[in-house]
Amino acid sequence: MSDKLQKLLSDKNRKMNAEELAFLAASFRETMFSVLHERGTGHWGGASSAAELVTALYFNRLNIKTDDPNWEDRDRFILSKGHASVNLYTILSNRGFFPAEDIHQFRVLGSYLQGHPAMLKIPGVDMSTGALGHGISVGLGMAEAAKLSGKNYCTYVLTGEGCLNEGSSWEALMCAAKYKTKNLVLLIDYNKVQLDGTEDQIMPLHPLKEKLESFGWLVNDEAYNGNCTKDILKSFDWLDSNDVWPKAIIYDTTKGANVSFSEGKNTWHGAVIDDEHYEIGIKELKEDTAKKEALV
Amino acid sequence: MSIAMRDAFGKHLVKLGETHPELVVLDADVSSSTKSGLFGKAFPERFFNVGVAEGNLAGMAAGLATCGYHPVINAFAIFLALKSTDQIRNDICYNNLPVIIAGAYGGLSDSFDGASHQAIEDIAIMRALPNMEVIVPSDARQAELALEYALTRNNPVYIRLNRNAMPDIDTDRDSFFQAKAVKCVEGTDVTIAANGITASMACEAAEILKKDGINAEVFSVPFVKPLDTASLFESVAKTGALVTVEEHLLAGGFASAIAEEAFKAQVRCKVDNIAIEDIFGETGPYIPLLAKYGLSGENIANRVKALLTSKEK
Numbered sequence: 001m002s003d004k005l006q007k008l009l010s011d012k013n014r015k016m017n018a019e020e021l022a023f024l025a026a027s028f029r030e031t032m033f034s035v036l037h038e039r040g041t042g043h044w045g046g047a048s049s050a051a052e053l054v055t056a057l058y059f060n061r062l063n064i065k066t067d068d069p070n071w072e073d074r075d076r077f078i079l080s081k082g083h084a085s086v087n088l089y090t091i092l093s094n095r096g097f098f099p100a101e102d103i104h105q106f107r108v109l110g111s112y113l114q115g116h117p118a119m120l121k122i123p124g125v126d127m128s129t130g131a132l133g134h135g136i137s138v139g140l141g142m143a144e145a146a147k148l149s150g151k152n153y154c155t156y157v158l159t160g161e162g163c164l165n166e167g168s169s170w171e172a173l174m175c176a177a178k179y180k181t182k183n184l185v186l187l188i189d190y191n192k193v194q195l196d197g198t199e200d201q202i203m204p205l206h207p208l209k210e211k212l213e214s215f216g217w218l219v220n221d222e223a224y225n226g227n228c229t230k231d232i233l234k235s236f237d238w239l240d241s242n243d244v245w246p247k248a249i250i251y252d253t254t255k256g257a258n259v260s261f262s263e264g265k266n267t268w269h270g271a272v273i274d275d276e277h278y279e280i281g282i283k284e285l286k287e288d289t290a291k292k293e294a295l296v
Numbered sequence: 297m298s299i300a301m302r303d304a305f306g307k308h309l310v311k312l313g314e315t316h317p318e319l320v321v322l323d324a325d326v327s328s329s330t331k332s333g334l335f336g337k338a339f340p341e342r343f344f345n346v347g348v349a350e351g352n353l354a355g356m357a358a359g360l361a362t363c364g365y366h367p368v369i370n371a372f373a374i375f376l377a378l379k380s381t382d383q384i385r386n387d388i389c390y391n392n393l394p395v396i397i398a399g400a401y402g403g404l405s406d407s408f409d410g411a412s413h414q415a416i417e418d419i420a421i422m423r424a425l426p427n428m429e430v431i432v433p434s435d436a437r438q439a440e441l442a443l444e445y446a447l448t449r450n451n452p453v454y455i456r457l458n459r460n461a462m463p464d465i466d467t468d469r470d471s472f473f474q475a476k477a478v479k480c481v482e483g484t485d486v487t488i489a490a491n492g493i494t495a496s497m498a499c500e501a502a503e504i505l506k507k508d509g510i511n512a513e514v515f516s517v518p519f520v521k522p523l524d525t526a527s528l529f530e531s532v533a534k535t536g537a538l539v540t541v542e543e544h545l546l547a548g549g550f551a552s553a554i555a556e557e558a559f560k561a562q563v564r565c566k567v568d569n570i571a572i573e574d575i576f577g578e579t580g581p582y583i584p585l586l587a588k589y590g591l592s593g594e595n596i597a598n599r600v601k602a603l604l605t606s607k608e609k
Binding site: 118126127128130133136138139140141142143144146155167168175178179 | 320341342344346347349351352354355356357358359360361362363364365367382383386387390391392
C-alpha cells in the first residue's frame with residue numbers, strides 16, 4: 001500500500017473529493033481483480049463497472065458508523081446486483097467494517113465472505129442479495145420504515161441491467177411511485193452488457209430514462225459517467241437539488257472497466273481470471289492507479 | 297361454529313395493532329377478501345396495499361422488518377407460496393426476519409374459484425424453508441392465537457388461513473404458545489393427527505368410530521413446523537396405529553413432516569395418510585369438495601377401520 005493510500009485511509013470518515021475517490025476506486029479495483037484471480041471465482045465485469053460508484057457512496061455520501069454497523073439512523077445501501085460482491089467487500093473492508101486482509105477469504109469454505117452479500121454474516125451489509133430483482137422492493141420497505149418512524153436516513157439501491165430484466169423490479173418501481181417514497185434512490189450501473197451478451201442482444205432496456213419516468217420516478221437529465229468520480233459527485237448534487245421522490249440516476253458505465261481485454265465484454269461477466277490475463281490486467285490497473293494517485 | 301377464520305384474523309389484526317406499534321400490514325389488492333383491510337381502516341399509515349404484486353409485497357416487508365417493524369403480509373396462500381417464494385426465501389428466511397406470512401384462502405377453501413386459487417402445495421413449500429415456522433390453524437381461535445404467537449417470534453412464520461367458518465376446537469393458549477398438539481379426544485385404539493381444519497372432521501370420525509367400539513385419540517396439530525412429535529409418538533406408542541389428515545397434497549405436507557421424524561425415531565406402527573393425492577382441485581361447494589377429496593369425518597372413520605383390520609405386512 002502506497003503512503004498516499006495509507007494516508008487517505010487513515011481518515012476514512014472525511015468526505016473525499018473527486019480526485020481522491022478516483023484514486024481509491026482505482027486501488028480498490030486492483031484489489032478486486034487480484035482477489036478474483038487468486039480465488040479463481042467471482043464476478044469481475046460488474047464489480048469493476050461499479051468501482052467508482054460504490055467507492056463514492058462509502059467515502060463521500062453515506063451517513064454510517066463503521067463501529068456500529070446496525071446504527072438505526074444510518075443510510076442504507078443495497079447492492080441489488082449482488083454478484084458484484086467482491087466490489088462491496090473490498091470497499092466495506094477498506095472503509096473499516098472488517099479487516100482488509102480478510103478479503104482473501106472471499107468465497108472460502110467457512111469464511112464469512114459469502115459468494116453473494118449475506119447480511120447476517122458480514123458487517124456493513126444491509127441486505128443479503130444475489131437473486132436479482134429484489135433490491136428495489138427491499139429498499140422501498142426500508143425507506144417507508146424511515147417515513148413511519150420519522151427518520152431522515154436515505155436508502156440507496158444499486159442495480160444493473162439484470163435486476164431490471166426482472167418483473168419484480170417494475171412492481172417495486174410502480175409501488176414507490178404510488179407512495180412517493182421519500183429518500184429512496186435507485187442507482188443504475190448501466191453498462192449495457194449482460195451475462196450472455198449485450199443488452200440489445202439479450203433484453204433491450206432502452207429507452208430506460210423514459211421507462212422510469214413513465215413509472216413515476218424523477219430521473220437525471222444530465223448524462224453521468226459512472227466511472228468518473230467528478231460526474232458521480234455532480235449526480236449527488238443533483239440528488240440534493242430538489243425534494244421530488246423517488247429518484248433514479250442512470251450512470252453510463254463500462255463493464256470490466258479499465259482492463260482492455262474485458263471492457264464491454266459479456267464473456268468477462270464471471271469468467272475466471274487466469275494467470276496470463278492477470279498479468280496483462282494487473283499491469284494496466286497499476287498504471288491507472290499510478291496516474292490517479294499523481295492527481296491527489 | 298364461530299366466525300370465519302379470515303374475519304377473526306382481520307379483527308384480531310386491528311386489536312393487536314393498538315398495542316403493537318411495530319405491526320404493519322401489507323396486502324396485494326385482496327384486502328377486502330382477506331380482511332386485512334380492517335387494519336388499513338384503523339391504521340392507514342401502517343397499511344400498504346401494493347397491488348397485485350406478491351413479489352414486491354414480500355420484498356418490501358423484508359425491508360420494513362430490517363428496520364424494526366413486524367410486517368404481516370396478507371394475500372392468497374397459493375400466490376404467496378408461488379409468486380413470492382423467491383423473496384420469502386432470499387429476503388425473509390435467509391435473513392431470519394420477523395415477517396408473518398398470512399396465506400388466506402388456504403387449502404381448497406376458495407372452493408368455487410377452482411384449482412388456480414386453491415393452495416394445496418403451500419405447506420410443502422413453506423416448511424422446506426430454513427428459519428420458517430408453519431402454522432395451520434383449525435378455527436378462528438387458533439388463527440388468533442397463531443397471530444399472537446407469531447408476533448412474539450423473531451423469525452418468519454407462515455400462517456395458513458381458511459376462508460370459511462369452521463367448527464371450534466378447544467385450544468389452550470399456553471400449550472399453543474409451546475407449539476403443542478391439542479388433544480381433542482382421548483383414546484387407546486388409534487391416533488388421528490389432524491392438521492388445520494381437518495381437526496373437526498377427525499373429532500367427528502371419533503364419534504362414528506365410538507359406535508363401532510373403536511376409541512380414537514384425536515389431535516389437532518396446528519404446528520407443522522416445529523412439529524410436536526413428542527405428543528404424537530407418545531400416543532402412537534399406546535395405540536399402535538396412526539392416521540394423518542391434511543388439506544394438502546400428500547407430497548411434502550403434514551404427513552411427510554411426521555414421516556421424516558418417525559423414521560428417525562424408528563417409530564413402528566400401522567399408518568395411513570389422508571391427503572389430496574397427486575391431483576389438482578376443482579370447482580364446487582366447500583364441504584362436498586373436501587369430501588370428494590377424502591376429507592370428511594365419514595371417510596376418516598372408514599380409513600381408520602380399514603387400517604385397523606388390515607394385516608401387518
